[in-house]
Amino acid sequence: MENIAELSIAVEPLTSDITIADVGDLFLQPAYDRFLSLPVVRDGEPLGVISRYHVQRILMGRYGRELQGAKAVKHFMNNSPLLVSVDRPVEEASHHITRNIAFPITEDFIITDGGNYHGVGFVINLLRGLEDKLITKNKSLAQSFSQLQASQSQLVQSEKMASLGQMVAGVAHEINTPLGYVHNNVEMARAAYDQLATLNEKYEQLISMLQSPDLDERAMQTQFSEIQEMREEFSNTFQHDEMRGLFSDTLYGLGQISDIVSNLKNFSRLDQAMVSNIDLNQCVDSTLVIANNLIKHKVEVIRDLGVLPKVRCAPSQINQVLLNLITNAVHAIEDRGRIMISTFSDGQFVHIIIRDSGKGIPAENLSKIFDPFFTTKPIGEGTGLGLSITFKIIRDHQGYIRVKSRVGKGTAFCVSLPIAEQP
Numbered sequence: 001m002e003n004i005a006e007l008s009i010a011v012e013p014l015t016s017d018i019t020i021a022d023v024g025d026l027f028l029q030p031a032y033d034r035f036l037s038l039p040v041v042r043d044g045e046p047l048g049v050i051s052r053y054h055v056q057r058i059l060m061g062r063y064g065r066e067l068q069g070a071k072a073v074k075h076f077m078n079n080s081p082l083l084v085s086v087d088r089p090v091e092e093a094s095h096h097i098t099r100n101i102a103f104p105i106t107e108d109f110i111i112t113d114g115g116n117y118h119g120v121g122f123v124i125n126l127l128r129g130l131e132d133k134l135i136t137k138n139k140s141l142a143q144s145f146s147q148l149q150a151s152q153s154q155l156v157q158s159e160k161m162a163s164l165g166q167m168v169a170g171v172a173h174e175i176n177t178p179l180g181y182v183h184n185n186v187e188m189a190r191a192a193y194d195q196l197a198t199l200n201e202k203y204e205q206l207i208s209m210l211q212s213p214d215l216d217e218r219a220m221q222t223q224f225s226e227i228q229e230m231r232e233e234f235s236n237t238f239q240h241d242e243m244r245g246l247f248s249d250t251l252y253g254l255g256q257i258s259d260i261v262s263n264l265k266n267f268s269r270l271d272q273a274m275v276s277n278i279d280l281n282q283c284v285d286s287t288l289v290i291a292n293n294l295i296k297h298k299v300e301v302i303r304d305l306g307v308l309p310k311v312r313c314a315p316s317q318i319n320q321v322l323l324n325l326i327t328n329a330v331h332a333i334e335d336r337g338r339i340m341i342s343t344f345s346d347g348q349f350v351h352i353i354i355r356d357s358g359k360g361i362p363a364e365n366l367s368k369i370f371d372p373f374f375t376t377k378p379i380g381e382g383t384g385l386g387l388s389i390t391f392k393i394i395r396d397h398q399g400y401i402r403v404k405s406r407v408g409k410g411t412a413f414c415v416s417l418p419i420a421e422q423p
């Protein structure tokens with residue numbers, strides 16, 4: 001150490017073999033010493049390392065002046081080192097240090113405790129502290145994010161189930177009407193068949209009477225008039241035209257039922273991920289079938305559907321969007337009213353406008369209607385999730401939704417979805 005003044009001190013290039021990721025580990029290993037030490041070389045040859053504290057001691061000791069050109073210590077020591085209070089949060093301390101530390105860094109920083117000297121702090125420790133904190137924070141953020149995602153998809157699912165639940169009641173009613181007359185018609189056909197079968201029996205008896213060797217004329221006469229009576233009764237009860245109509249009505253009713261069932265299947269398909277090129281007019285029509293029971297007694301629906309290019313979408317999700325908007329529109333109409341659904345394309349997007357003649361949305365609510373749980377409906381009637389889920393589905397399809405409303409006049413929602421790119 002006596003010859004320290006003759007030795008040159010070279011700062012090892014710290015970046016050569018140390019990556020940021022290594023810093024944490026180095027801190028715990030003996031190699032860490034190198035980090036806070038300076039290699040001592042003579043004629044370009046390494047002699048060993050000297051700790052930074054040692055150098056500092058020397059600087060402050062008798063060789064210090066010589067190394068620094070015999071200047072007083074105050075000239076090369078930092079007169080006002082940075083002060084960091086021990087109870088400062090690590091991020092705040094780091095901010096303070098990185099903002100105020102002077103380059104080249106001659107020392108790290110001094111930690112104070114209530115204004116008294118507490119110790120020396122090192123930027124590397126601080127960075128490591130920050131890094132540890134960031135890692136923990138990141139972990140907990142990632143955890144909350146995945147929890148949030150899970151509960152969001154649960155919410156979407158439960159809202160879908162709720163809106164489906166509402167619709168099931170309506171659909172049951174829709175099926176009930178054709179089912180009612182199909183049932184009636186079948187009952188009628190059975191009654192006709194019973195009469196025809198009896199008539200047929202009477203004819204068979206008449207034939208065997210005619211074929212019998214001892215022909216009983218009186219009995220045959222009675223049989224004949226009974227048949228005559230039955231035939232008259234039959235044609236009075238079941239006219240031919242009516243019977244034909246009965247069968248075609250029955251087939252029509254069955255067709256209606258199978259329509260509703262296939263729309264329902266299409267509507268509630270659990271193919272959330274399935275994406276195909278769809279004509280949105282089909283979605284409009286199939287949603288109107290499903291919502292018919294809700295609509296038919298109070299709302300006149302006017303469809304103005306243009307010719308549309310295909311849209312790449314998950315049809316069951318778009319049906320859910322349309323059902324939410326149509327249901328809201330019906331709910332906004334207090335007594336009787338109109339819903340107008342128009343579709344058109346501008347070459348880039350397909351637009352669906354659902355306009356109602358309902359009570360409208362006050363300006364102060366317009367910015368809130370897409371928030372989850374915002375509802376003006378009585379407790380138990382609305383969850384306030386319909387529009388927030390609608391918004392999410394449209395955003396997932398790279399589309400957008402706009403709303404315009406006038407209190408007392410009505411509301412219009414416009415859903416715009418990008419058209420499918422040509423293959």
Ligand SMILES: Nc1ncnc2c1ncn2[C@@H]1O[C@H](COP(=O)(O)OP(=O)(O)OP(=O)(O)O)[C@@H](O)[C@H]1O
Pocket residue numbers: 324328329332356358359360361369370374375376377381382383384385386387388411
């Ligand atoms: N067409 C509309 N006319 C008037 N108000 C509307 C219309 N659509 C939505 N709103 C308002 O926006 C609110 C939020 O709608 P949203 O569909 O998110 O929930 P909700 O209908 O109240 O409940 P949910 O859909 O879960 O049954 C409604 O409560 C209503 O105040």
Ligand SMILES: [Mg+2]
Pocket residue numbers: 324327328382386387
């Ligand atoms: Mg709603």
